[in-house]
Amino acid sequence: xxxxxxxxxxxxxxxxxxxxxxxxxxxxxxxxxxxxxxxxxxxxxxxxxxxxxxxxxxxxxxxxxxxxxxxxxxxxxxxxxxxxxxxxxxxxxxxxxxxxxxxxxxxxxxxxxxxxxxxxxxxxxxxxxxxxxxxxxxxxxxxxxxxxxxxxxxxxxxxxxxxxxxxxxxxxxxxxxxxxxxxxxxxxxxxxxxxxxxxxxxxxxxxxxxxxxxxxxxxxxxxxxxxxxxxxxxxxxxxxxxxxxxxxxxxxxxxxxxxxxxxxxxxxxxxxxxxxxxxxxxxxxxxxxxxxxxxxxxxxxxxxxxxxxxxxxxxxxxxxxxxxxxxxxxxxxxxxxxxxxxxxxxxxxxxxxxxxxxxxxxxxxxxxxxxxxxxxxxxxxxxxxxxxxxxxxxxxxxxxxxxxxxxxxxxxxxxxxxxxxxxxxxxxxxxxxxxxxxxxxxxxxxxxxxxxxxxxxxxxxxxxxxxxxxxxxxxxxxxxxxxxxxxxxxxxxxxxxxxxxxxxxxxxxxxxxxxxxxxxxxxxxxxxxxxxxxxxxxxxxxxxxxxxxxxxxxxxxxxxxxxxxxxxxxxxxxxxxxxxxxxxxxxxxxxxxxxxxxxxxxxxxxxxxxxxxxxxxxxxxxxxxxxxxxxxxxxxxxxxxxxxxxxxxxxxxxxxxxxxxxxxxxxxxxxxxxxxxxxxxxxxxxxxxxxxxxxxxxxxxxxxxxxxxxxxxxxxxxxxxxxxxxxxxxxxxxxxxxxxxxxxxxxxxxxxx
Numbered sequence: 001x002x003x004x005x006x007x008x009x010x011x012x013x014x015x016x017x018x019x020x021x022x023x024x025x026x027x028x029x030x031x032x033x034x035x036x037x038x039x040x041x042x043x044x045x046x047x048x049x050x051x052x053x054x055x056x057x058x059x060x061x062x063x064x065x066x067x068x069x070x071x072x073x074x075x076x077x078x079x080x081x082x083x084x085x086x087x088x089x090x091x092x093x094x095x096x097x098x099x100x101x102x103x104x105x106x107x108x109x110x111x112x113x114x115x116x117x118x119x120x121x122x123x124x125x126x127x128x129x130x131x132x133x134x135x136x137x138x139x140x141x142x143x144x145x146x147x148x149x150x151x152x153x154x155x156x157x158x159x160x161x162x163x164x165x166x167x168x169x170x171x172x173x174x175x176x177x178x179x180x181x182x183x184x185x186x187x188x189x190x191x192x193x194x195x196x197x198x199x200x201x202x203x204x205x206x207x208x209x210x211x212x213x214x215x216x217x218x219x220x221x222x223x224x225x226x227x228x229x230x231x232x233x234x235x236x237x238x239x240x241x242x243x244x245x246x247x248x249x250x251x252x253x254x255x256x257x258x259x260x261x262x263x264x265x266x267x268x269x270x271x272x273x274x275x276x277x278x279x280x281x282x283x284x285x286x287x288x289x290x291x292x293x294x295x296x297x298x299x300x301x302x303x304x305x306x307x308x309x310x311x312x313x314x315x316x317x318x319x320x321x322x323x324x325x326x327x328x329x330x331x332x333x334x335x336x337x338x339x340x341x342x343x344x345x346x347x348x349x350x351x352x353x354x355x356x357x358x359x360x361x362x363x364x365x366x367x368x369x370x371x372x373x374x375x376x377x378x379x380x381x382x383x384x385x386x387x388x389x390x391x392x393x394x395x396x397x398x399x400x401x402x403x404x405x406x407x408x409x410x411x412x413x414x415x416x417x418x419x420x421x422x423x424x425x426x427x428x429x430x431x432x433x434x435x436x437x438x439x440x441x442x443x444x445x446x447x448x449x450x451x452x453x454x455x456x457x458x459x460x461x462x463x464x465x466x467x468x469x470x471x472x473x474x475x476x477x478x479x480x481x482x483x484x485x486x487x488x489x490x491x492x493x494x495x496x497x498x499x500x501x502x503x504x505x506x507x508x509x510x511x512x513x514x515x516x517x518x519x520x521x522x523x524x525x526x527x528x529x530x531x532x533x534x535x536x537x538x539x540x541x542x543x544x545x546x547x548x549x550x551x552x553x554x555x556x557x558x559x560x561x562x563x564x565x566x567x568x569x570x571x572x573x574x575x576x577x578x579x580x581x582x583x584x585x586x587x588x589x590x591x592x593x594x595x596x597x598x599x600x601x602x603x604x605x606x607x608x609x610x611x612x613x614x615x616x617x618x619x620x621x622x623x624x625x626x627x628x629x630x631x632x633x634x635x636x637x638x639x640x641x642x643x644x645x646x647x648x649x650x651x652x653x654x655x656x657x658x659x660x661x662x663x664x665x666x667x668x669x670x671x672x673x674x675x676x677x678x679x680x681x682x683x684x685x686x687x688x689x690x691x692x693x694x695x696x697x698x699x700x701x702x703x704x705x706x707x708x709x710x711x712x713x714x715x716x717x718x719x720x721x722x723x724x725x726x727x728x729x730x731x732x733x734x735x736x737x738x739x740x741x742x743x744x745x746x747x748x749x750x751x752x753x
Contacts, residue, residue, distance in 0.1 A: 038368045038745055044175050047387040049695050051171040054079075054163055056087025057705060058695035060173045060180055061409060062195060065398025065437075066095040067202035067305065068408030069149075073169045074161075075182030075193025075208075076220065078150035080238075082163045088698070088705040089235055092146040093408040094202055095399040096307040098415070098472060099227055099267040100141040107133040112478035116540040116551055119527045123459055125540065126478040127550070134478035139230050141471045143404070143415025144267055145238055146305055147224045149204075151186065154219040154290060161186065173696075175391050178359035179352060186212060197395075198351045199358035203304040205348035214297045219282070219290040222273065222303070224248050224262050226287075234412045234703055248287045255279065258289065268308045276300040276347050300348050362394060366433030366748055369722045373743035378684045386718050388697025389711035390432070396708055397425050400443045401472050409698075409706040416471045420487035420544070423494065423630070424661050424712040430497035431719035433748040438494055445491045445514055448474035456521050463520025466491070483542040483550045485525070485559050486623070489566035491518045493753075496569050499576075501750055508577050519570035522563055523585045526592070534593045537563060538607075544623035545604045547616075555606035557595045561627035564592055564634035569753075595627065595635045601644040602627070612647060619656035622648045622666065629669035630716075632726060632753055642673050649678065660690045660699040660710025664717035671721050671735035679735055680742075683717060716752075723749025 049060055054073050061070040069092050072079045077090040084090070111133035113124035128134045153159050168185040182193040191210040197203065212218035225238040226246050246264040253259070258281050259272045273279070278294035279301075293299045369386060371379040396407030402417040403425055422441055429437035445452075445466070451474035452464035459465060466488055467474060468481035476482055495511040526535040536555050542548075543556035567589040571581045596606035602624045603611040610617050611624075625645060628636045648666065652658075663682055670679035685691050690701040690710070699710030721735025722744055728734040728751065733744040 038370045038747055040363050040368050041176055043368060043370050043372075043383075044363050044387055047384045048175050049171075049173045049388070049697070051695060052169050054082075054166065054169065055695055056083045056085075057698075057700065059083060059088050059090055060171065060696050061392075061395060062178065062180055062197040062204070063395030063408055064197050064199050064202070065395060065440075066401075066408075067197060068093050068395055069195070069197060069204050070409050071180060071182065071193075071195065072150075073171050073182060074151055074166060074184050074186075074191065075171070075180060075195055076150045076206075077148045078152075078161050079163055079166070080148060080150065084235070084237060088694075088696075088700075089237075089410045090148065090150075091238070091410060092148065092204075093143065093411075094146055094269075094305060094307070095401045095403070095408065096472075097144040097146060097267075097269060097305075098141045099144040099264055101136070101139070102265065103136065103140070105132070105136075107136050109137060109476060109478070112137060118539045118551075121460070125459075125482045126476060127480060127482060129477075129479040131478075137475075138469075138477045138479065139414050141415075141473065142228065142230060143411050144227055144264070144269075145225055145411070146269070147222050147271065147303075148238065149220060149222050149303065151191070152219055152221045152290065153187070153217060154292065155216045157217070175387070176359060176363060177352075177356040179355060186210070186218065191218070194352070196348075196352050196355035198354055200354070201304065202306070203302055203351060205351035205355075206299070206301045206303075207348050207352075208299040208301070209297055211297050213293050213299060214295075216292075219292045220299065220301070221284065221288060221290050222271075223285075223288040224260075224271075227264065228411055230414065233414075235406075235410045235705065243286045246287070250283075253281070255294075258291075260289075262287075270306040272302075272304045272306075274302050274304070302348055302351065367431075367719065367723065367750075368747055369718060369749075370745040371743065374741060375743075376680070376737075376741040378680070379742065382680075382684060382718070385693045385697065385714060388693070389715050392697050392708065392711055393425075393428070393715065394437075397712065398437050398440065400440045402426070402441050402444055403708060405709055406704065406706045407708045412704060413469060414471075416469050416477060418469050418481075418487075419466050419490065420468060420484055421709050421712075422487070423490045424709040424716065426712070427494060427497060428712050428715035428719055430494070430501055431716060431723065431750050431752060433501070433750060435498050435501040435750075439498055442491060442494055442498070442511065442514065449514065449517060451475065452521075453517065456524075460524075461521050462524040463522075464514075464517035465521045465525075466518070480542045480546070480550060483540050484544075485537065485541055486544045486562060488518065488522055488525070489562045491515070492566045492569050492573075495573075496753060497750070499573075500753070508573065512573060512577055515570050515573045519567055519582075519585060522566055522570075523582075523588050526563070526588050529593075532593070533591070535588050535591050536593050543605050544626070545621045547620050548605055548608050553605050553607050555593050555596055556604060557602050557624035558626045558631075560593060560595055561631055561634045561636060564589055565631050568634065592635070595624075597637075597640055600640060601647055602640060612651070615653065618651060619653040619658065621659065621662055622652055625666055625669040628672050629665060629667075633672070638673065641669070642675075645669055645673060645675070645678070649682065654688050658689055660701050660707050661713035663688060663691050664710075664713035667717045667735075668720055671717075672725065674729070676721075676735055676737040677739070679717075679721060680737060683714070719749050720752045722746040723751055725752040 059070050080090045109126045112126040112128045114127045115122050115124050170183040172181045179196045189212050194207040196205050228236040229239045249261045251259045255278045257274045280292045280294045282290045284290045371383045397403045406412040426438045426441040456465035467476040468484045469477040499507045529536050538554040540551050541553040542550045567585050596603050598609045603609040628641045667679040667683040698706045701707040722733045736742045736744050
């Protein structure tokens, strides 16, 4: 077997800061040979998606982490109904774009409360999601889609285009430059689109060429929807009904630009269309415009979007936004003095250049892994999944507001994010040597710390209790959400990953309060069991394997181990800051319940120890494996966990319910146990539901054409398998088989704790 590990300088520095706990991982990271660095451009280039026919499950996206545009094979969003009916919706989204329906009843979270009695006290939790209050609070606020942009036929034969009108498809996503190149024929005539998104603003650049423009037979339609149909929970259709329920107002127009404001209740955004040459703009409806070049066969167009929150002053969007847009556009074109009330033309050349520079820098930063030379026939597919997942993570998960599980491609759970998914969405960035992306997520936790403190106080806890399903405002959503607990230690884990990448007083100062407040709540969530002289977790509790009764669940294996690790890590943060260990945390940590087991194997939860007795308890997440996988194994007996892993692989009900992130999660456990062959086998399990990846790199799950936790978990698992973990065997790529079938070249990884 050929295994080479090229360690990045940042990884070595972080390992040095970890001390003795990272000694073995340091041996892995320092196994440097004289081989040349990975040719990253070649690595990325061999996995560029290329489509030569319509693939409704494989639309390709451009984005910057907070704004995303998803295109069909025409390069625009020309066939939205066709794609949504059989695959993935075509949408434009921004993470800052939200709407809230009126609340005439004045619903508040406590209106959805249900009382739970445990440990001698009764506490209300907002779990009644089916009440009028619960439903309103779940649905609001909800994400607000931006316009749909697609080709239409214009002139005498004006009509929407259908899939039958599209031929000669040749579409390529240039990952290295972050640009989409699309060629099709419409009505037998060629159409080409080059597109990119500006990395530092929410602007889409389009360069479209077709003789159909010159003949007046083609236009680009920009249509602004009311929002989503909230009667549909996942992948809701855009709502084009009730045109009188929202307003699209032209604020300013010139020969080359159009600026409009879209308003729906209190939600507003501005859009500026700008061309490098004169435009013909026709208003084709109260919320739609058709754009074409005034002359010639080329439309050089940019579409820029601005949230109300980006506009100075409290007077709405108005001309202030236009001036603000003008300043940004002028800067993009290298002319800072060109700003005026009427936005100057935005030249797409500058956006193409910025995009190319940004993506080149992205791919050249952080870690890389190359499987070329492997004889295992699955190696190329794993490498493809890894490359495309890195791209999707950057364009979908890189905002300061954590992403919904469908990223910026379609809407799920009303656009709200689930804080238990934060680890899968962003921990991999730090492991891949890009901790600045992980840090963005923690800014949300820092901003909403007052809300988390209020939740803790309301429930009789100290510190900050993290909400589970929430939007930008940080308010919990009713349902089982308030009883989820494995989200609670995540901020500590993410802060620790950042510290390992940048150890020092600045990192301790930046995240010390967050770590401390999170740990305080964790400690106060434990209850003393006098008979057993131990601390227990729950009830009430909804464990990560979401099939057990919430009112009686107590002591889940994974969560107990996470509590032990989280409290110990928080104590180390105190020591790093020159503070003594907190005596209460220490007593509770050292008196935690043992991880529950039965018949020589771990079970999901002590209160219902039927994992291996009852087939109905062997579906959904086998989360107990995470105690030695995602986590380093506090309280775990390795032999018991090995038997447990083998039982999962042999007896788990994959068909009833399993999720895309479960496969990488199980692989992480196998890797820590030295079962590298099992790790690879489960990571690439071919017959497992929800373990496929589309041409675009997405991991669709049942009913969800896009599911980003699967991509994030894949990246975390591969980072661990290629880059090692604390206490890993002293060889390169310790999570891959050493039987000669895998050639693994890895560089720049941070080891997992």
